[in-house]
Amino acid sequence: MASLLQVLFDALSLGSLYALGALGIALIFGVMRLVNFAHGDVIAFSLFALLWPSTDAVAIVFAGNLPWFLLIPFTLAIGAGLSVLSELVVFRRFRRANPATMMIASFALGFVIRYFLLMLFTSRPKSIALLPALSQPVEILGARIPLLQLITILVTLAVLIGLTLFLRRTRFGLEMRAAAENFTMARMLGVRANRVIMGAFALSGALAAASALILGSQTGTANIMMGANVMLMAFIATVIGGMGSLAGAVLAGFLLGAIATVMQVILPPDARAFRDAFVYGAVILVLIFRPQGLLSARGAKERV
Amino acid sequence: MKRLTAVLAASTALAAPAFADDDRIVVGFATAESGFMQGYDKPAQDAAIIRIAEINEAGGLLGKQLEVVNADTKTDRAEGAKAGLSVIDAGADMVVVSCDYDFGAPAALAAESAGLISFFLCAESVKAGIQGVGPNSFSASVLAAVQGATMAQWAYEKKGARSFYRLEDTWTEYNKGICDGFDWMLPKLAEAQLVGEDSFLNEDASIAAQITRIKALPEEPDAIMLCTMMPGGVSAIKQLRAAGITSMILNGSGMDGSYWMSAVPDLSNFFVPVQGSVFGDDPNAEVNAFNAKYKEVTGGDPATQYTYPGYVMIDVWAKAVERAGTTETSAVVAELEKMVDEPTLFGPRTFTAELHHQNKARYLIVETTGGKPAVVDEWTISEPIPVADLMK
Numbered sequence: 001m002a003s004l005l006q007v008l009f010d011a012l013s014l015g016s017l018y019a020l021g022a023l024g025i026a027l028i029f030g031v032m033r034l035v036n037f038a039h040g041d042v043i044a045f046s047l048f049a050l051l052w053p054s055t056d057a058v059a060i061v062f063a064g065n066l067p068w069f070l071l072i073p074f075t076l077a078i079g080a081g082l083s084v085l086s087e088l089v090v091f092r093r094f095r096r097a098n099p100a101t102m103m104i105a106s107f108a109l110g111f112v113i114r115y116f117l118l119m120l121f122t123s124r125p126k127s128i129a130l131l132p133a134l135s136q137p138v139e140i141l142g143a144r145i146p147l148l149q150l151i152t153i154l155v156t157l158a159v160l161i162g163l164t165l166f167l168r169r170t171r172f173g174l175e176m177r178a179a180a181e182n183f184t185m186a187r188m189l190g191v192r193a194n195r196v197i198m199g200a201f202a203l204s205g206a207l208a209a210a211s212a213l214i215l216g217s218q219t220g221t222a223n224i225m226m227g228a229n230v231m232l233m234a235f236i237a238t239v240i241g242g243m244g245s246l247a248g249a250v251l252a253g254f255l256l257g258a259i260a261t262v263m264q265v266i267l268p269p270d271a272r273a274f275r276d277a278f279v280y281g282a283v284i285l286v287l288i289f290r291p292q293g294l295l296s297a298r299g300a301k302e303r304v
Numbered sequence: 305m306k307r308l309t310a311v312l313a314a315s316t317a318l319a320a321p322a323f324a325d326d327d328r329i330v331v332g333f334a335t336a337e338s339g340f341m342q343g344y345d346k347p348a349q350d351a352a353i354i355r356i357a358e359i360n361e362a363g364g365l366l367g368k369q370l371e372v373v374n375a376d377t378k379t380d381r382a383e384g385a386k387a388g389l390s391v392i393d394a395g396a397d398m399v400v401v402s403c404d405y406d407f408g409a410p411a412a413l414a415a416e417s418a419g420l421i422s423f424f425l426c427a428e429s430v431k432a433g434i435q436g437v438g439p440n441s442f443s444a445s446v447l448a449a450v451q452g453a454t455m456a457q458w459a460y461e462k463k464g465a466r467s468f469y470r471l472e473d474t475w476t477e478y479n480k481g482i483c484d485g486f487d488w489m490l491p492k493l494a495e496a497q498l499v500g501e502d503s504f505l506n507e508d509a510s511i512a513a514q515i516t517r518i519k520a521l522p523e524e525p526d527a528i529m530l531c532t533m534m535p536g537g538v539s540a541i542k543q544l545r546a547a548g549i550t551s552m553i554l555n556g557s558g559m560d561g562s563y564w565m566s567a568v569p570d571l572s573n574f575f576v577p578v579q580g581s582v583f584g585d586d587p588n589a590e591v592n593a594f595n596a597k598y599k600e601v602t603g604g605d606p607a608t609q610y611t612y613p614g615y616v617m618i619d620v621w622a623k624a625v626e627r628a629g630t631t632e633t634s635a636v637v638a639e640l641e642k643m644v645d646e647p648t649l650f651g652p653r654t655f656t657a658e659l660h661h662q663n664k665a666r667y668l669i670v671e672t673t674g675g676k677p678a679v680v681d682e683w684t685i686s687e688p689i690p691v692a693d694l695m696k
Contacts, residue, residue, distance in 0.1 A: 017509055057608075058566075058607075059563075059566070124534075135546040146512075149512065215509055218539065220538050229507040264502075264513035
């Protein structure tokens with residue numbers, strides 16, 4: 001029983017990480033049909049922003065020393081700021097370009113961010129003790145789980161509830177949903193496009209920063225490549241969730257986390273090295289039976 | 305016509321160093337000066353250059369001064385081959401290549417086909433040498449398998465560890481090498497028992513499922529053999545300890561250094577094999593003197609033991625050249641292959657006609673207690689790992 005509960009927590013915490021990433025991608029895809037591949041690099045940037053640039057092996061922790069009630073808003077602001085900046089400097093100029101062009105631009109932006117970090121910090125991974133109080137185990141119903149796992153799950157749930165309220169109950173949220181549904185129509189009805197898109201970028205950047213905080217406290221390591229793996233999983237989650245569907249992205253994120261965890265548990269030792277092949281196999285199966293994704297966004301359907 | 309003469313003149317000027325003048329010996333470094341391998345190549349290269357400077361100060365090698373030429377591999381395999389050719393063109397008598405087998409091999413192969421000796425700065429795969437490059441290629445470090453075998457035998461003999469758990473990060477050959485050495489040693493330890501095994505990927509954000517499997521054991525294993533490296537290793541260790549697992553953690557040398565330990569505050573019961581200590585407590589005073597010299601030259605202490613193979617490399621090569629009385633490849637290789645337990649600052653080194661790498665070596669054991677690493681013991685595995693077992 002306890003071990004089953006443990007597996008459940010493992011799956012939920014990994015799924016939370018993927019869900020947060022997927023949500024960040026789905027938000028932007030919803031309003032402007034852009035698959036933002038720079039999202040992973042925004043995650044890395046948000047974590048590196050807590051360190052002082054140096055090429056030494058030992059990281060010089062700078063903003064990372066702030067108490068948690070300042071550290072969290074600071075990191076979220078960095079993520080949101082960088083994301084908004086990328087919209088202002090790069091994506092605004094591609095507003096009328098086709099999605100493939102925008103996707104390539106996002107790849108390019110990701111490289112720029114990554115190499116900027118490489119220049120300042122070198123390629124050596126840096127260690128950082130982020131929110132060390134979270135590295136304590138806690139006991140719940142006989143399962144001993146790291147406090148951070150619990151916090152990750154709770155934070156993700158809080159973000160999901162907050163975002164749902166924001167999208168359902170506020171004017172800005174309504175505009176964002178309208179824009180996601182049919183961008184041209186929304187504009188004609190008086191939704192200010194730039195404001196909505198900027199809002200989506202800010203939210204997405206803040207979600208990237210939240211992922212950065214969780215990853216940073218979990219792994220204790222800042223690495224310029226750290227966003228790549230989460231980004232890939234998050235992207236897959238948005239695809240199988242149904243491009244543009246926020247609920248779908250979250251659901252698929254949790255599903256991927258669950259599949260990866262369960263595969264690790266049930267596969268024999270020799271096959272575990274190929275766990276991801278099984279995970280992607282499951283993804284292919286989903287796409288064969290539901291090519292439009294688990295929950296397809298209404299706006300994304302082809303209209304004849 | 306005039307233009308052709310100019311081109312010809314230019315190319316002869318470029319080619320000129322290839323006909324090395326006789327009052328110098330050239331060491332060519334085809335290593336990474338940029339990209340992610342730079343972080344690993346640079347310290348060992350700095351150590352090599354310190355040894356070169358020492359030799360020059362003492363009057364040179366065969367009465368000639370050693371000179372250094374560089375070419376950047378940019379952490380790219382195609383660039384690696386070019387960098388190799390470029391230092392060969394610049395007249396290198398010996399070619400030093402990147403730390404890692406995959407990144408160093410292109411330049412090493414270029415040296416091999418030019419009939420020159422190549423040395424991997426610190427590669428720990430058996431392929432970095434005869435098996436993967438050719439008869440003139442060597443590695444300055446010790447095989448990863450020796451690290452796994454050392455940790456298993458030492459923990460068994462000195463710490464009384466009986467139940468072992470094997471946790472392998474399947475990312476690199478190096479990781480696999482450590483676990484191969486562990487697998488080779490374990491059956492030789494009469495009462496040792498493998499109570500479980502699992503694998504993960506270096507880039508995994510979470511190893512929660514692997515940890516759950518360890519926690520599901522009837523009792524915590526005495527020791528966990530963790531075959532991994534940066535950066536995922538830190539994450540794995542942090543998560544193991546955060547989950548309340550207190551078993552000894554045995555590692556390869558890849559986890560040496562204290563620069564990452566801020567990530568796992570108060571880490572204890574954590575063991576790493578090293579060729580020399582970067583913590584200022586090496587039992588050999590000369591190693592501590594080397595650390596001081598390194599700091600003087602580079603401005604910082606060595607971050608990990610992977611600094612040292614660069615020094616050993618120039619040391620053994622220069623001895624072989626001295627004994628051969630020439631830099632001619634076959635003569636130097638023959639002298640290197642005669643070395644049996646050749647003393648160096650960082651333990652004895654042996655090269656044979658079958659293996660240009662160390663399949664047995666003295667390791668210092670560094671234990672970390674309360675976040676403070678210190679040398680607690682030294683260990684040499686009871687017998688060398690057979691070449692056949694290394695090739696599995």
